[in-house]
């Protein structure tokens with residue numbers, strides 16, 4: 001079966017087949033993402049890591065690669081990846097950094113580059129990022145700067161990374177001042193989503209992936225929003241595919257994040273990022289902070305975009321199904337949320353726009369939102 005969708009400058013192709021050419025896989029879905037001159041395949045299915053070398057070989061006939069991972073993920077999947085790539089005639093070097101957001105910094109990126117140089121990797125090599133969004137972002141950044149850019153293969157191991165961070169080409173690291181301040185757009189050559197890796201993901205990490213899925217539903221897919229009440233957790237492939245299609249369609253309209261169309265992906269993130277920072281990245285996972293940010297954005301949308309109140313309540317119900325927070329804990333340092341919003345000045349002068357939803361399935365940037373609206377919404381959290 002082959003389905004081709006075309007929408008203005010964006011095209012993606014979903015190919016569903018029982019075997020991917022010479023590679024004998026039971027069921028692999030391949031979604032081709034095209035954005036401007038870039039195109040890459042996202043393979044989604046079960047058991048893909050068992051044939052990792054063969055899949056990669058179809059896209060990258062190179063010899064040497066760095067597998068960049070974090071300590072926890074490498075302990076589970078590292079040796080399997082190395083053995084598999086070696087069997088397919090690659091020379092992989094595994095480089096790990098400690099798990100967690102605190103590792104996503106320039107220092108660690110530099111350290112990884114040095115280890116790649118010491119291992120003899122060069123411009124003919126490529127990078128495999130094996131891990132969640134932290135690893136996807138830092139390994140992509142390393143791939144973007146090593147010898148001024150070498151290919152990047154993403155193997156996301158969290159739900160959040162599969163449906164969100166591995167798509168769109170944004171790579172980077174955090175600085176003390178803010179998240180993702182240093183980075184590059186560097187699209188992967190290939191993304192491999194093996195749904196089996198999600199079996200070892202802790203429940204809280206699994207659930208936070210649904211925050212971005214629910215965000216995608218609110219901003220552009222009312223049908224998916226309704227279906228999420230009865231999602232089949234045993235077969236996540238269709239859901240992952242749908243989310244990749246949503247994100248890539250939005251990214252393709254505004255690849256460089258210039259026209260404002262990509263900005264709707266930031267729905268819930270103005271407040272969400274501030275909550276993440278106010279909690280010093282310890283209190284909430286990204287997806288949890290985004291759930292709270294989305295609740296606030298829905299409250300702002302009731303006032304500024306005529307979002308019906310029952311739709312805001314439906315969003316809250318859905319978050320609760322996935323154990324995602326919809327209220328701040330009583331002892332949370334609320335005053336820090338506003339300090340953590342970097343845009344006060346611009347907001348005051350009306351320069352910054354806020355993403356609102358007038359109804360589930362649709363979102364747009366609004367320039368009518370005031371600091372007061374946001375403050376009220378945060379006060380209600």
Ligand SMILES: NC(=O)c1ccc[n+]([C@@H]2O[C@H](COP(=O)([O-])OP(=O)(O)OC[C@H]3O[C@@H](n4cnc5c(N)ncnc54)[C@H](O)[C@@H]3O)[C@@H](O)[C@H]2O)c1
Nearest residue numbers: 072073099100132133134135157158160165170197200201
């Ligand atoms: N580039 C983008 O467009 C984009 C979009 C959204 C988020 N992000 C970034 O993604 C990051 C968050 O990603 P994340 O939530 O995946 O965090 P993460 O990479 O820190 O992974 C979460 C935790 O789960 C563990 N883990 C990962 N896979 C596992 C598995 N299969 N089994 C057991 N444990 C596993 C990791 O070791 C880690 O402790 C943030 O840095 C955020 O800024 C980037």
Ligand SMILES: [Zn+2]
Nearest residue numbers: 212269286290
């Ligand atoms: Zn996010």
